[in-house]
Amino acid sequence: MTVVNALTAELGEAIVLAGDRIPEKSRSDQSLSGKHLPLAVIRPTTVQQVATALRICNAHGQAVVPQGGMTGLAGGANPRSGDVVISLDRLAGIEDIDAAAGTMTAFAGTVLEVAQKAAEEAGFLLPIDLGARGSCQIGGNLSTNAGGIRVITHGVTRDNVLGLEAVLADGTVISSLNRMQKNNTGYDLKQLFIGSEGTLGIITRAVLKLKPLPDGRATALCGLNRFEDVLALLHEARKGLSGLSAFELMWEAYFRFSREGEGLSFFEADYPFTVIIEQSGGSDEAFEAFLGEMFEKELISDALIAQSEKDRERFWKVREGATFDSLPRLINFDVSLPIGVLDQFATEVTASLEQEFPGIHVSVFGHVADSNIHLCASAGEIDEATEHRIDTVVYEHVRQYQGSISAEHGIGTLKRDYLPYSRSAEELDLMRRIKAALDPNGIMNPGKVLPVA
Template sequence: MTAHPRAGDCIEALCAKFDRNTVLVGEDIPARNMADTSFLPRLRPLAVVRPDTPQGVADALAICSAHGVAVVPQGGMTGLAGGAHPIEGAIALSLERLQGIEEIDRAAATMTVRAGTPLEVIQKVADDAGFFIPLDLGARGSCAIGGNLGTNAGGNRVIRYGMAREMVLGIEVALADGTLMTSLNKMIKNNAGFDLKQLFIGSEGTLGVITRTVLRLHPQPGCTMAALCGVDDYESVVKLLSGARRGLGPLLSAFEVMWPDYWHAATVRVPGVRRPVEGDHAFYVLVEAQGLDEKLDGERFQTWLESQFETGLIADAAIAQSKADALAFWRTRDAAGEFQTVLGPHCAFDIGLPVAAMDDFAQACRSRLEAEVPGCLSVYYGHIGDGNLHIVALVEGAATQPSSRINRIVYETVRAFGGTVSAEHGIGTIKKPYLSFSRSPEELALMATIKKALDPHNILNPGKVIDLKAEAAS
């Protein structure tokens, strides 16, 4: 995409509408707005517009729409699929100044927040008020809630609380033409017509720009229990998951599984990560439970864990005796965030699969990568209780990673196993060529119809997720 012939007029109109701190051009454009964390090449947008009010977001979109200039919404810039990455000839609409907690309604157990507010800020404010925000990501300090909702983020506790969309009761969205649709509902039960918020959650800024949201709050956990288990085979992993769901019920908050290749990379290659369990095991499982009463729920967790030992599902385990122990357990799982440093440039994948098929997939995927990409190392781990598997693949020491070959092999294997190419990170730019591996022609056509209805001039994040021209041609 090249610059629109009216781009100069558009920027002039934006400068006339907003102050110099809101519209940044040329050398004033910060580096943070030139790239997200998807490893795509850096690109300078035509301008960066940083409104600090919802109406300001709507006004910026109205101006861009009137001039036919494309807009790329940006939040914390922590996305991994290129959804917020700049595109040539477009203006970046950054929500970095649209921050703040507007209200905590204790009776309704809701929080109304602006879209640019970092997730960690929201977590802390909820905690101080005696509530709990279950959404949690490694990028919590940088990612913004608007981007979390735009990608329908998952995280570590989906097995209990669901994806990001399960947190949302109300939403405010600026549409492509500058209309500000405010629907800040606080009620759990509200069947008055279409549930419009669901159109925008997970749409990655291609249908509208989220400006505010009403989040559902949960009771603050009174206690957290954790165990890191060594398990001898994948059949036992699946049985352990079933047993945790049955034995712990609503207490179960996380069920993370790490294959041996990942375990070695995390506990040997990443500095400061200790092994809670020694010896070699076929799988390493982190089980977390959250309760309200430490005595009652702690005993229940201990009793359940002992029963799993008795049935032979667990070969060895370490049980957290303190918050520090639990954090150390999670450190093994969060070590993936340091692979870029210790392993070097790599290809990262976020896929979804039927739980029972995950180990078969891992074996098939690893075999293909080793056979077709000489020297390829791949490691496997993820939120198995949610059907979400992560993969890191690379040729160590290679000057340039054979990304296209690795992507093709992984996504072809995902398609063969009936999985999804994106479980929680979105489609953006990087996964768009493979969206048809997980969606039927009829689904893609309906997505294009919705996109055309809400953004008829295709100015919102064009080329991301769904391509109107390609769908029209098909």
């Protein structure tokens, strides 16, 4: 019996889609790297169905690709022809909000924004947040250990997870739905599945931490002349603001390109560095007083405080940079480096790219408080070999500074061959041994994350 027949016999045609019933969406994530038609798409509605599907695939040695909201930017959810996709779309919903413990238990397929709204209705903040919130899923967020815009206050996704449930390649369900802050009972198994991009098992449920909903929000756009001033401002903001919730830096080329693309203007002239600084909770008066103090210390040269939601949206629009999508073959690097060298790195890598690829667009922005910057590069309608050379130039610089080739988007296929730039041979070997122990037949998302030995 073929694997598709075996899956259909146990799970039924409503759950197993094959041939022209396979939705277009399952061919590629947002990296749009490689579009292949999978052999079948399985859409389980229960944890038991996930276990059944994996058990059958494992027995057939069938490769499986877990898919969440398909917003990933590293190619991790892309199937190859012949892979079976397990889509978590229909394993969705909030199981429980425990107000006393401040936890939410949700199924993996729950869309992040749905979970955020449910938390808000119960009077809490779900600290995980990113631009793709309307489509990405809790399971995808955990599998990529997503970062986003609240990391400065609440940490990355990993820091907001208390427990999880995952199904192993052979169909074993590991229910580790811990709800306690403290639990030192041996290995922390959930960490194996967080950030491993579906290569060790399928996450089916998670217990997430909730925080009190902050009251009020104040936002300013600040122009600065020197990178040292950016670092000093960050230090002062951490010390002086009651709830620093964003500190996003845009280098001049990024700010100008995005601002002009959106048809917006703010200051008389653009500054070498523009920072969006945001406070959640705390009073508007204290925020204004803080900015006044920063003027006096001559860290800020100019600042605008949002007077309305519309103002705030205008500031964030420039930072979100939708206008970059118009650039051909845009490569969005997601790297982290020690915070003190970020500007030096940006300057050096820009110079190297401009020298090797004349006319290339390079611009930089980032969650600078998290040591994470994104570098946008577009050299026109380039071929794959040129794209690979651009990658290599950037990652060579990252390696020199002992930085990370992926701060938050993950490795997938796009960065797989560069993983040795950030991880030692011993670390990679241990990763392979963990993979072999949990997935001896190598059916879980093969070809992703780990470079060929």
